[in-house]
Every structure is written in C-alpha cells, then in structure tokens.
Amino acid sequence: MGGVSRYRGPRLPRRRPVREASGPAPGVVVPRGVELATAWSWRLLVIGAALLALLFLVQYFSVVTYPLIISLLAAALLGPAVRRLDRLGVPHKLSALLVVVLGLGAIALLLVFVVSQILSGVEDLSTQVVDALDQVRTWLRDGPLGISDADLQSALTSLQESVSSTGGRFVGYATEFGTAVGHVVAGAFIVLFATYFFLADGPLIWTWAVRILPRDSRPRVDSSGWVAWRSLTQFVRATVVVAAVDAVGIVIVALILKVPFVVALGVLVFLGAFIPLVGATVSGFVAVLVALIAQGPIVALLMLGGVILVQQVEAHILQPFVMGRLVSVHPLGVIVAIGLGVLLAGVAGALVAVPFAAALNAVAQHLSSQTGVGEDPRHAAARDPAPPDPA
Known part of the structure; x- marks a missing residue:
C-alpha cells in the first residue's frame, strides 16, 4: 500500500545557532569634546572658588x-x-x-x-x-x-517730622561714623x-614673595610681576597727566566765569579723574552746581559748556594719545572692569579695577608671547629672558 504524501510547503534553510561574543562587551567611549569640557569645567570651578575666597578675604580685611x-x-x-x-x-x-x-x-x-x-x-x-x-x-x-x-x-512740616522720627537712629549713625573715622x-x-x-x-619684598612659590614657577612669576609693575607705573603716570589737564582746564573756566572756590574745584576734579568714567562727571556736576548757586543759571550753563569741552578734550586727545599709548586696554574692558569693581567693592573697587585690568592684560600678553601653542611650559620657561627693568 502506498502511503498518501502530504505537501508540507517549501523547505526553509536551517538557521545557525547564534554564538555569544567570546570577550567582554566594549565599554562606553566618552567623546573627546565632552572629556575636554569636563576637564576644563572642574578646573575653572576650582579657580573660581579660589578667586571668591581671595575676594572674601580682601573684603573682610x-x-x-x-x-x-x-x-x-x-x-x-x-x-x-x-x-x-x-x-x-x-x-x-x-x-x-x-x-x-x-x-x-x-x-x-x-x-x-x-x-x-x-x-x-x-x-x-x-x-x-x-x-x-x-x-x-x-x-x-x-x-x-x-x-x-x-x-x-506742609511739605516742610512732613520733612521735619520724618527727620524727628529717625532721631533715635542718630546714635547708631554716630557710632558707625566714629568707627569709620578710626x-x-x-x-x-x-x-x-x-x-x-x-x-x-x-x-626685597618681591624677591621674598617669589621664593615662597615652587622653584619651577619662579622665573615666570618673577618676570610677570615686573611686567605688571611696569604697567601699573605707566597707568598711574598717565592718570596723573590726564587728571592734571582736567583740573587745569576746569580752573581756567572757573576763573574766567569768576566762580568761587576755584582751587577747591580744581582739587576735586583732579581727585575725581582717578575714578574712570564716573569721577570726572561727578566733579564737573559739582562745579556746575557751585556756579549755579554763586552766579546764576546763565553762568552755570557756561560752566557746563566748559566742563563738556574739557571732557571732550580728554576723551578725544588725552585718552588716545596718553592713556592709549601707555596702557593698552580696550574701552569695553575698562567698562567691564569698572562694573565688576563697583559690584565687588564699591568706590574702592572702581578705583583699583582699571589698573588691575591693565596689569592683568600686560601679564597675559607677556606669558602668551613666551609659550607657543601646544608647547610644554617647562621647556618654554627654560629659555625665558631676564626680568625687565622696573624703571
């Protein structure tokens, strides 16, 4: 008897068993950019924390x-x-x-x-x-x-009452004033x-400070310090020249208009010029106010014109040819430095912000000129020149 054959469909090829990998699975590879960003990030965080601690100590003391x-x-x-x-x-x-x-x-x-x-x-x-x-x-x-x-x-009475209501605070104010005077x-x-x-x-003081640092970093720190000192000296000289010209200009205008307190106004303008951007404006406003009280609105307007003329001479002649030649700091850098100085230390911060920025800029240019791109700093430090003359 012949059996009945059944059609079971086309014959499919037999699948081979999947073999597992013989070694461990490869680990996850971090992209090079992420690795560099991470390395820079934690180092910048440490540097930022150190700077904040330094600023806190400066402010505390x-x-x-x-x-x-x-x-x-x-x-x-x-x-x-x-x-x-x-x-x-x-x-x-x-x-x-x-x-x-x-x-x-x-x-x-x-x-x-x-x-x-x-x-x-x-x-x-x-x-x-x-x-x-x-x-x-x-x-x-x-x-x-x-x-x-x-x-x-009625307005004067309200003002007197408000002053009288705060009279109890004057003792505290007097105590704070005495502490400030001390x-x-x-x-x-x-x-x-x-x-x-x-x-x-x-x-001698600078040499003692350099000797505290590690031996390998002493040549760079020493040369950078002398560069910063020379930049600071040039900045102070340029500021004195600009301040003297501003004071002489305001004094001449005040003498012509017969405004009182000529010498006092000149001294105020001279000292105000050491505060960049803000000092000259404030001292000029005081000169205009004195002219308004002493001589009236017409003389005050003439005094205002003289103050504006002196400031224009400073901005377009003195700053480019005197300050710009001796201190190579961009005006945007000056504005940013003053803003940061005011936020951190008020008026005192505004006074030292620009010279600090000038010295920092000079040190950065000095260090960048001594090391090539990708060069080992230790090899570059071995051929550093001698420290510049502080004069």
Missing part, C-alpha cells in the same frame, strides 16, 4: 588690604622720584623717606589752602544759597506748578608706612 593697594599705587607714582635721587648720590632709604615726607607735606599744604579758601567764602556762599532757595520758592509759587505757601509749609586714621598710617617700605625695600 579691607582695613588693611585697601591701604596696601593705595600704597602700591602711591609707590608706583613716587618711584621715579626715588630713583632720580638715587642717581644723584642720595642713599636709597633716605631717598624713599624724603620722597614720602615731601609728598605728605605737599598734600597737607594743599588741604590747608583748600580749607582756608572754603572757610573764607562760606559766609558769602551761605547768603547766596539762601537767596537761591528764596528764588526757588518764588518759582514754585508763581511758576507753572502753582504750589501755594500752605503746601510748601578705620580711616588707621588706614592713613598703614598707607604712610607701607608706601615708604615699598619704595625702600620693594625689590
């Missing part, structure tokens, strides 16, 4: 750190005078002492002269202030605002003695 910074600026300004006396044969420490004493005497004489001028004209100015207030009161009453005497008296006096003594020692033993 501001009674000492701020006078030391001012002493560095003063030493940068007075250093050429000390070296000139050295060349004349005067002993170095005696040269530093003479320069500090003469500088202190010049500042004291200038302050005495300014105070005497203010005291001699304060009586006339007070009378003019009263007359100006009467004119303002008349304008408020008869002018477009139409404020009556009753409204003015800090100022202590800071003045620190500035005086630190300036002398920076002038007399500056290279």
